[in-house]
Amino acid sequence: MNSLFRKEYEIPANDFSVAGEASSSVRKLLNQLGVDPPIVKRTSIAMYEAEINAVIHGNGGKALVQFFEDKVTILISDEGPGIEDIELAMQEGYSTAPDRIREMGFGAGMGLSNIKKNADEFVLESEPGKGTRVHITMYLL
Amino acid sequence: MTVLEFSQQNGYTIISCAETAVDREISGVYICDLLSMAMVGVKDGNLWITVHTNINIIAVASLTNASCIVIPEDIPVESQTVKKAEEKGIILVQSPHTSYEISVRYYVQSGGDPS
Ligand SMILES: Nc1ncnc2c1ncn2[C@@H]1O[C@H](COP(=O)(O)OP(=O)(O)OP(=O)(O)O)[C@@H](O)[C@H]1O
Ligand SMILES: [Mg+2]
Numbered sequence: 001m002n003s004l005f006r007k008e009y010e011i012p013a014n015d016f017s018v019a020g021e022a023s024s025s026v027r028k029l030l031n032q033l034g035v036d037p038p039i040v041k042r043t044s045i046a047m048y049e050a051e052i053n054a055v056i057h058g059n060g061g062k063a064l065v066q067f068f069e070d071k072v073t074i075l076i077s078d079e080g081p082g083i084e085d086i087e088l089a090m091q092e093g094y095s096t097a098p099d100r101i102r103e104m105g106f107g108a109g110m111g112l113s114n115i116k117k118n119a120d121e122f123v124l125e126s127e128p129g130k131g132t133r134v135h136i137t138m139y140l141l
Numbered sequence: 142m143t144v145l146e147f148s149q150q151n152g153y154t155i156i157s158c159a160e161t162a163v164d165r166e167i168s169g170v171y172i173c174d175l176l177s178m179a180m181v182g183v184k185d186g187n188l189w190i191t192v193h194t195n196i197n198i199i200a201v202a203s204l205t206n207a208s209c210i211v212i213p214e215d216i217p218v219e220s221q222t223v224k225k226a227e228e229k230g231i232i233l234v235q236s237p238h239t240s241y242e243i244s245v246r247y248y249v250q251s252g253g254d255p256s
Pocket of ligand 1: 049053054057058078080081082083089090094095096097105106107108109110111112113132176177178
């Protein structure tokens with residue numbers, strides 16, 4: 001099925017003045033479309049965690065968001081260092097965030113598990129040296 | 142209780158979006174300085190207390206539908222954070238009190254509803 005419309009966003013590396021803007025924009029659109037508030041919140045949280053990971057760990061990247069009648073699909077991709085051990089990265093508490101990032105409040109090692117908890121579907125693809133792709137699907141109905 | 146009532150009763154300073162505080166209802170308190178934990182823990186309408194004053198707290202408060210952010214112990218707030226808060230409609234409140242004292246005051250003044 002074709003999407004009703006799509007949005008693309010650039011996610012600049014290490015620029016916290018705009019980090020989260022893609023998620024914020026999608027949240028606004030979903031609210032305008034009249035999507036159920038709890039679904040908007042889960043979508044925003046899942047997308048924000050993936051977006052901020054691209055900012056912090058992935059040297060920045062891109063977001064592609066496709067809106068369908070019954071669902072939204074979100075792809076956050078980067079060409080950063082990738083993830084060596086996905087299972088380990090998924091564990092709550094595991095984080096490689098450096099001190100300057102932790103000082104801002106990131107680095108609890110909970111972002112990926114937040115995505116898993118909030119997304120209806122979540123696929124994490126990553127290859128060391130190539131980059132990371134986070135696929136999130138949210139059902140709207 | 143609204144953000145305005147709570148701030149006025151306790152002499153706290155509202156440093157962004159003050160004009161919206163009059164009808165922003167507070168429902169409960171959440172205290173946490175780990176942002177991705179706050180992402181889970183801040184429920185709609187919560188007053189969120191954090192010692193962080195960097196720009197990222199605005200996205201967290203916005204995406205979680207917090208009623209406001211309260212910065213304890215008179216920690217100065219970066220000007221770019223205040224600017225972002227204005228942009229996103231987030232109310233920032235500065236308090237001289239500790240996180241503990243702020244939440245106890247809310248508990249007592251809101252009639253002891255621990256939710
Ligand atoms: N896009 C990415 N590119 C490279 N590594 C990543 C990426 N996303 C996550 N990781 C790795 O997985 C780890 C766990 O990610 P997760 O989001 O769960 O925690 P965190 O970002 O370290 O901290 P938090 O999200 O709680 O602030 C990261 O520390 C990092 O090592
Ligand atoms: Mg993360």
